[in-house]
Amino acid sequence: MAVTPDDIARLAGLARLRLSEQECAELAPEIGVILESMRRVQEVAGDDVPLTTHAVPRTNVFRDDVVRPSLTPKEALSGAPASEDGRFRVPAILGED
């Protein structure tokens, strides 16, 4: 399974992860080998096998709609690299969602 440095760069973009060219070049063959050894999952389990998303299957676990105490703004912002007027201060957001 050939994974190219460009593939790694594209994936890093999706994961918003800055990687140097050298990192991409190093990771490409490693990821290729890892994926190759994980490909085995395709050998078993045909279309008739359902997916397991939860180890212990249950349904309808809900919470009552009752207000619980929030953090104080001081606690909420306690780990913030920067804050201003009770808000998290971050570099200018350029994109849009």
Added chain:
Amino acid sequence: MDFEDALDQFDPALGLEVHVELNTATKMFCGCANAFGAEPNTNTCPVCLGLPGSLPNINGKAVESAIRLGLALNCQIAPYSRMARKNYFYPDMTKNFQTSQYDEPICHDGYVDVEVDGETFRVEIERAHMEEDAGKSTHAGSTGRLQGSEYSLLDYNRAGVPLIEIVTKPVIGAGAKAPQVASAYVAHLRELVKALGISEARMERGNLRCDANVSIAPKGSHALGTRTETKNVNSLRSIERAVRFEIERQADVLADGGSVVQETRHFDESSGTTSPGRPKSDADDYRYFAEPDLLPIAPSPEWIEELRATLPEPPAERRARLQEAWGFTDIDFRSIVAAGALDLVDATVAAGAKPAHARKWWVSELARRANEAGVELDALAITPAQVAGVQRLVDEGVVTDKLARDVIDGVLAGEGEPQEVVEARGLVVVSDTGALSAAVDKVIEANPDVAEKIRGGKVQAAGALIGQIMKEMKGQADAAKVRELILEKLA
């Protein structure tokens, strides 16, 4: 190209995505208050801040609201549905994934019928699913605007507020009425969620947000063209304008031999135009997968039936019932619906006003004021009971119709109940015949020609004097009484 020309050549198709913010007490996945307007980051906790280690927990009430809405939209309720993670990075999203639903929405395949100018259009619903809202960013720095701003500030009070996203199937065949169908559909949803009591449905607060997908295809081709998605069109009027603009714009592009770019666009309220945003691209790879921290939702048929029993009267049936009860013509009744005043008129009638009076106040007087203030009708600081109270003062002859408007001003200004406003502003009609008589004498004396005409039998000329006398009395006179006095004096 103008709208008519565009419609001559092209068939428009719509796809509407409406986000409804639920009015649950708490957020979708944590016990923080779901409240509007709180101080920044006061309604936040490890869960909605996405702090490491925190885990979500589904608000059962939000599920209930979603099912009730689905039933009201004539949807199928999925016997088994899941929450899923939609993975993308954005600073107003604390986990850098949105907990939403993907291929297993809780409600699917429904429809609603909306009416435009007496014609019924069926809008088919593809799905309605649950998800969470994001926080709010404000852009600070040199210009205060996004471009060239130095930094952004984030408030996560809204992060995790429960949303239901309702997605339509392509709406085709509306032709020239497409813009109105779009706004009528959103108006219908607004009415529905209010009747269900699941959302405040205030568009100006973002409780109800609409993304409008518009495409056009050569007339009669039965094809679907490339669509644009105009984001966050947040009033009924804007929806109509945005759809109309996009139809015209796309028609221009195609007529010039160009092709429509698939992209998101922004609507500008002031110019009524849309402008390009982000192009849709292959980079939109959201890597959805079933949320492992939350268990699937599998409502039992019994539960669904229990919830069905709580549904309010369907809007169409209710409208038919009310129109008949109130005795309005189609045109008059539609004006109420179009103004978004149905509930208000209903409540005003319930508070004792005659339907015609209730309609008059809400649809003409108050709708104008709401429009001037740029708010929804029901956001005005006056209740149906107060409107009924104002009308009662008119009926009892305490104030004139004209003074009643001043009373409404007072109520809107927060001066208290109608009766209190009347007293505080001294708006009571002058019934003291002495003062009135003096004013009548004064005006007759100043207008000998008119007086002569009336004496000569031209009774209708009295109108000219009445106006002046009312002015003299600062409006605080009963016009009928004034007329009576004039005719008496000039008999």
Added chain:
Amino acid sequence: MLHTLSASELGRMIAAGETTSVEVTRVFLDRIQQYNDTLNAFLHVDREGALEVAAAVDARLAAGEQLGPLAGVPIGVKDNFCTTDQPTTCGSRMLEGWVPPYDSTVVARLREAGLVIVGKTNMDEFAMGSSTETSAFGPTRNPWDTDRIPGGSGGGSAAAVAAHLVPIALGSDTGGSIRQPAAVTGTVGIKPTYGGVSRYGVVAMASSLDQPGPCARTAEDAALLHQVIGGYDPMDATSLHLDVDGLAEAARATSLEGLRVGIVEEFTGEGFEEGVQARFDEAVALLEELGATVTRVSCPAFHYSMAAYYLIQPAELSSNLARFDGMRYGLRSGDDGTRSAEEVMSASRGDGFGKEAKRRIIIGTYALSAGYADQYYGQAQKVRTLIARDFEAAFEQCDVLISPTTTTVAFRFGERSEDPVAMYMSDLCTTPSNLAGNASASFPIGLSEGLPVGLQVIAPVGEDVRLYRVGGAIEHALEARWGGALLEQAPELKQKGA
């Protein structure tokens, strides 16, 4: 020699007034001070805080208050459990110095039960690894041989317990992170049934696999700790209503009469070190001596467990680790006033995560991305179904399943760190229980070339009690045979520089 006593004995003595929590806590703090430079088992030690808590427990006991059996006993907490009074770094630069504004449920329960949290233990970065070599703060060393790995990701907790720096510790097990370190350090490690111990406040690696659990020197100590931390928690939607009351009692078992034990065929023989296989075979004989009937069962899908695990786990962690972007907490990199939020997020993640984290984020992103999700993530989830079915069939014939915990004893530093797939093989035997949610444990069963070997015991979902019964019975039999605990055979630790 207070430090060699079990947690249950220490708890008893503290409650009986034979010693005090302060005295016991001081003994362990002193040992940490003495040996942590050698082992690097603790990333953070809160001496003053611990002594304050210990004094408070002593005061409550003196006032006649009835506290639980572990009140006053010191404990080490893996550094991915949120604690409001100590940093929680997950062994990553990304969270260096971060002090959470909330306690994990498990930590809150420790505090309620009067346990004394002395510090936070080292781990592979965000629990990604089998050796602690990916910790941004340096690896932990194995007390049996400081040139060797202590296992991972919970190598810090296992080494701390093995070296008697604390009597008990907390771990979290996603694919073997409690059991594999226990096996290679000669300690007891329990991965409870998924949902048995709350995950709330434990920094997630792979949400559907992560399970916090106890690390201890004896089965009974592990059981007592399990009884403190286990049980339903409304803050964790995947939490189960499981009764944990009888666990310590089960750990006092001396007979396995009537127990049906199944050897997992796929996890024996080829690929297992000779010494590991030999100790395992002896353990099988011992189980029979204790009254168990032992058969062999086949779980063919287990061959695919590793592959499925190394797709599901990176997929989930790629999403779980997305929140570390330098906006709200943690490392922010490159914010020089000219870069956008987007660029700073990317730079912070690039600088904050180590190589293994980046590797797994990329694999996970790949496994979930459009066009590949069905082949990789989807197929892996199907394999998960097959593994669960194999377990189901096996547990129709057996009460517990067994295998060696690992294929080898502790390997040397650097031996596998440059070969990810070889490193991933460390989890060969442990991943099926995570994929299917089963309760699973590792108990020491002897040495191979002077290094510990572990026995993995697997029980059905919700039957954690069986782990303790088996673990307790073999522990009592083996200690009688050895004339003491296995750890007494460990070489004496040297102080660094001494």
